[in-house]
Amino acid sequence: xxxxxxxxxxxxxxxxxxxxxxxxxxxxxxxxxxxxxxxxxxxxxxxxxxxxxxxxxxxxxxxxxxxxxxxxxxxxxxxxxxxxxxxxxxxxxxxxxxxxxxxxxxxxxxxxxxxxxxxxxxxxxxxxxxxxxxxxxxxxxxxxxxxxxxxxxxxxxxxxxxxxxxxxxxxxxxxxxxxxxxxxxxxxxxxxxxxxxxxxxxxxxxxxxxxxxxxxxxxxxxxxxxxxxxxxxxxxxxxxxxxxxxxxxxxxxxxxxxxxxxxxxxxxxxxxxxxxxxxxxxxxxxxxxxxxxxxxxxxxxxxxxxxxxxxxxxxxxxxxxxxxxxxxxxxxxxxxxx
Numbered sequence: 001x002x003x004x005x006x007x008x009x010x011x012x013x014x015x016x017x018x019x020x021x022x023x024x025x026x027x028x029x030x031x032x033x034x035x036x037x038x039x040x041x042x043x044x045x046x047x048x049x050x051x052x053x054x055x056x057x058x059x060x061x062x063x064x065x066x067x068x069x070x071x072x073x074x075x076x077x078x079x080x081x082x083x084x085x086x087x088x089x090x091x092x093x094x095x096x097x098x099x100x101x102x103x104x105x106x107x108x109x110x111x112x113x114x115x116x117x118x119x120x121x122x123x124x125x126x127x128x129x130x131x132x133x134x135x136x137x138x139x140x141x142x143x144x145x146x147x148x149x150x151x152x153x154x155x156x157x158x159x160x161x162x163x164x165x166x167x168x169x170x171x172x173x174x175x176x177x178x179x180x181x182x183x184x185x186x187x188x189x190x191x192x193x194x195x196x197x198x199x200x201x202x203x204x205x206x207x208x209x210x211x212x213x214x215x216x217x218x219x220x221x222x223x224x225x226x227x228x229x230x231x232x233x234x235x236x237x238x239x240x241x242x243x244x245x246x247x248x249x250x251x252x253x254x255x256x257x258x259x260x261x262x263x264x265x266x267x268x269x270x271x272x273x274x275x276x277x278x279x280x281x282x283x284x285x286x287x288x289x290x291x292x293x294x295x296x297x298x299x300x301x302x303x304x305x306x307x308x309x310x311x312x313x314x315x316x317x318x319x320x321x322x323x324x325x326x327x328x329x330x331x332x333x334x335x336x337x338x
Contacts (some may be wrong), residue, residue: 014043014170027101034254035102035174035246043170047099047107047160062155069156072149073098073106076138077216079149085319086139086274087210087217087226090153093137093234095247099160101174102246102253107160108175111168119233119294122332126154136232139274139318177242183262187237189305192267195260199249208271219250223271225318230276236297240265270304272311274318283312 026046031037038044048056050070053063072079074097076089090106091097098106109129117124119132127150131142143149197206203219204210210221221227234240245261247253256264280286287301295301300312317323 038173042173044173066155066159069152084138084140092220110157110161111164137228139229187262187266192263195264222268227273229274230300
């Protein structure tokens with residue numbers, strides 16, 4: 001009966017070669033929790049685990065590098081003060097060690113990059129995509145391209161993609177944070193605050209400062225100096241709403257209605273956070289410059305619904321003492337345009 005349910009749920013989907021029925025049990029559990037089943041034509045991949053790495057027939061030194069990448073991914077705070085300037089780990093947004101569908105699983109990046117990225121309007125490599133996470137989500141400065149840490153993180157991403165063809169033709173099941181339909185009612189600050197207090201504050205605190213134990217954070221800050229800056233992808237309301245719907249409250253995914261997810265996302269993203277590293281010195285000018293490619297989906301540079309505060313109108317960079325250099329958005333291949 002279990003095998004039959006799996007077969008029915010995955011009917012018409014394309015399974016990556018070598019995928020086992022035991023591994024597919026992960027997906028059956030997701031469907032039972034209310035996640036969408038794979039659709040016909042979608043590519044289904046269950047990423048290998050660290051136990052699989054132990055048993056893999058690859059060079060021991062490569063295993064060490066992949067393990068280092070996993071360690072950095074799940075405990076990025078070890079780079080705090082050098083590459084990370086907030087309370088986040090990579091796994092704060094990419095749950096389940098970056099393996100979980102509908103939670104921004106990271107392995108698709110390894111098989112779909114290089115590719116054009118609208119956010120910075122040029123073709124990005126895997127390393128540049130990782131650099132973006134450090135510059136925005138970690139409110140930090142990325143490890144140098146080609147450095148040991150960047151190589152380790154890249155290796156971990158590629159290990160998770162083991163067996164998947166490069167540039168797959170099929171849509172990938174559970175990729176990213178699948179966008180929710182537009183809400184029936186416009187997102188509302190007051191409704192979102194109520195949902196936050198009832199469903200989120202127990203882990204993330206009423207003031208959004210997160211939860212700490214023995215000086216170490218257990219649950220991250222959804223806003224404030226310990227959170228992502230205004231340039232992070234999750235500062236887009238539709239991205240935050242999707243992340244919340246499919247992943248929150250922790251252990252109770254899919255328990256909020258779509259409207260509740262939109263409302264609480266709107267509330268969270270109406271709070272202040274560190275400055276966008278692309279800041280020109282004027283928030284309205286910065287919004288206008290990057291509105292078409294990014295900020296049209298954020299509340300940055302707009303007046304907050306309930307009190308008229310101009311969001312992002314500050315030079316606060318969180319723990320960073322200065323606006324650190326960043327290497328994103330730099331024009332590439334200008335000669336090809338001739």
